[in-house]
Amino acid sequence: MYSNNDNSIEKIYILQPVLDEKDKDIKLIHDETISLIESAGAIYCGSFLAKIREIHPATYIGSGNLDKIKNRLEDLDVTILFNGSLSPSQTLNISAALGDCKVIDRTTLILAIFAKNAKSSEGKLQVELAQLKYMYPRLKGKGEGLSRLGGGIGTRGPGESKLETDRRRIRVRLSYLENKLNELSTRRNLISERRKKSNVPVISLIGYTNTGKSTLLNLLTGANVQAENKLFATLDPTTRSFVIDNTTFLLTDTVGFLRELPHHLISAFHSTLESALDCDLALIVCDATADYEMQLETTMKTLDALNFNVPHLIVMNKSENIINFDEYPSNSIYVSAKNNIGIERLKSEILHFFSAFNTDTELFIPYTKYHDYSKLKKYLNEISYKYLDDGIKVFARVPNIHMFRFEEFRVVH
Template sequence: MENVYILQPVLSDDYAVLHEEAVALIESAGAAYAGTLYAKIREINPATFIGEGKLAELNELLRGLDVTVLFNGELSPSQTVNLSEGLEGKKVIDRTTLILDIFALRAESSEGKLQVELAQLRYLYPRLKGKGGALSRLGGGIGTRGPGETQLETDRRHIRSRIRALEEKLDRTEQRRDLLTKRRKKDGVRTIALVGYTNTGKSTLLNVLTGADVFVKDALFATLDPTSRRLEIDGMEFLLVDTVGFLQDLPHHLIDAFRSTLESALHCDLALVVCDASGASETQYRTTMQTLEDLGFSAPILLVMNKIDKLADGAGLPRDAVCISAKTGAGLDTLRKKIFEMLRDRFVEAELFFPYAQSAKYGALRPLISERAIEYADDGMRVRAVIPIEHAEKFRSYIVR
C-alpha cells in the first residue's frame, strides 16, 4: 500500500476540516496516511507555494522514506515539479489529482469512466506544456490509476484529440439521456433527487426507501454514477435518483465533467438535500447549496438531517429539516409523508368512468396515471386514480368526481 504524507497549507480557519477530509480521501483512495506537516502561509511562494525553509524542513522529515506527498490544495504544474525536485524526486500530487484518482477507482458505468478520463486529461493537458522529463512525475496520482504513464508520454496533440473524441462521445450519450428524461416527463413520473455532501448517507437512504442494493461505504465518493430506483409512497410512483456527493473545494472542472449526469438528476421535481447531523452539517449544507446554484438548479428542496442515531438529542438541528436515521429507520415515515405533501399539488385525485366501449382508450391513457382502485360495473369501469396535473385535461370527459 502506498503511504501518503500530507503537506497542509494553513491559509484560513477551515484548514482543520480540510485536513480531516484529506485523511479520509487518502483512505478512500486505498492508500495509507503517513503524517502531516502544517505550513503557515503568509505569502504564497510562486515557485513552490510554501516557503524555502518549510520545504527544507519537509525534505529533512521525509528523507529516506518511501512516501508520496499530498499537497492539500491546488498546485500549478511548475509548483508540482519544483516541490518534487525539492523533495529529492518524491512524487507530489495535489488535492484534485487525488480526487480524480478516487473517481477513477469508483467509475463503473461506461459513461462514468469516460467522464473521469476526460476530467483527468483536461487537468493534465495544460500541465504537460514543455515539461519534458518532469512529465512522468505529473502523470497519475496514487498507484498507477489514471491515464497510464505511457499514454501521457505521447504528445499533447494526441491528448488533445483524445479529449475531443471523449467530448463527442459524451455528447452523444447526453442526447440519448435527454430523450429518456423527456419521455419520463411525458409519462408523468415524478423524479426525486438525493443530493448532498459525500458520505452523508444518500445511498443508504435510497436503499432503505426503495429496497435497492446500492453500494454503501464509509468512504468519500462511494457513489459516482447516478442510480435510480422506483419509490412508491401511498400508491403514487416516483423515481428516486442517487447522485455523486459534493465536497468543499471540489474543483470546478470536476463538477463540469459530471454536469451532464448531474443535470439529469437535477431536472427533478424535488431534491432531498441530505446532511450528516453528526458531522459538519453547516459546511455540508453550504457547499451543497453553492454547488447546486453553480449547476443552475431551481427545483424545490427538502432538507434531510440524517444519522440522528449518533446524536444524544435533536437540539440545534434546523427546524425546517426532516430528521431521520437511514440506519435505524427513525423518521422515515415522516419523510415519506413530507415528500408526498410537497408533490401532492402536482396531482389530482379523481374518479373516472370508462364505458366498456372505451376500454381501448383507457388502456392507452392508463400508463399516465396511478390507479388506486378499479371496479367492473355492468356498464363500464369505475376507476379511482391519481393523475399528474399536466395530464388531467386528457381525462376531463371521463371524470365523474
C-alpha cells in the first residue's frame, strides 16, 4: 500500500494529455490506467484531459492547462499521474507549476506495481534496478535526495528503502545490482540448458495482463499461483509440470503485457522474459470478455520486439459467457479456466501439436535390455526390425516429445 503521507492511501489524479481528440484509444487507455492505479494499491480520485495541439517542451501540456489544473485541485493532497512519459525536467516543471505537488508518470506507476508484486529475489532486484535507473537522472542537478518527494509511489523500491541516498551511493548500488543479476542470469541459463537436454516439451502461457494465464496454470498443473483481478498480478515466471496421456509437459506462466508499456520496462525484464519464452509452444491467452483484438495485437507486437518466433495456439479464455462465437478468430480454442470448460479440447490440441513432430530413427536394443524397451514400446511406431546376435535393430517413428525416453537405445551414425 502506498501513501501520500505515512498514514493514508495515496490518492491519484490522472493528467491525460490529448493530442488528437478523435483518438478512440484515449478513453480505453485512460480507463485501463484506473485499473493500474487500483493494482498499485492507490485510489483514483479524478482526471483532467489536457487538450494540446502540440507538445510543449518545458511542461508538455502548456501553462494554460497547468493553471486550470491548479485551480481545480486547489490544495488537495493528491499525486498527479501524467499518463505518458515525461522527461526529468518536464516532471520538475509540472511539479513546480502545481505548487510543488508530487508528479509521477506512467512508468513510475507501473514500476510501483512491479515492486509490489515481485516475489523472487531476481524479480525484486530487476525492479529495483529499473527504478533506480529511472530515478537517477531525475535526481540530477537537484543536489538532494528523493526525500523531498515524500512517501508513496515512485519513492520506494521492493527492498528496504535505498533511495534516501546520494547519487554516488546510487551508482554503487546500480553496479551491485547489475553484477548480481548477471550472476543469477548465468545460473538461470544453466538450468534452462539442463531442461533442454531432458527433452521435456516446454509450453509458455503468454498474453495480455489479467487474461487468466495464472488461473489456467493452476487448473492444468494444480499449482497455487496467485490469480486475481489486478493488472500485473504475476511478475516472476513459474514453471510446473503436467501430464496429458502419459506425456509430461512443462508449463510456464509469466508477466503479462500491456499496451503503451514503456520500452525500458520490457528491457528491464528482458532476460527473465527471454527464458520464460524459451519454449516449444506458446499458448497466447486472451480475455474473450475484453478487447481481445487489441490484446492480441499488443502481445504480437511485444513478442516481435523480443524476437520471439515460436509456434502458438490462441486460447480464448473467459468464454463461458460468449454468445456469438463468429466474432472471434476461427482458430481460437475456447476455454474457461475459472469454470474448467474446454480444457480437454485444449489438452488434445496440445497433444496434436506435438505429435505432428515425429522423427524416424534407428534403435539398437540389447537382449539384456529388452524388458526396459518393451515398457516403452507404446511411445513409438516400429517400422521394421531385425534380430541380430546380441540384440534387435529397430527402425521406428518416434514423436519428438517422446524421443528422450529412447536416448540409451539410439544409434548415431
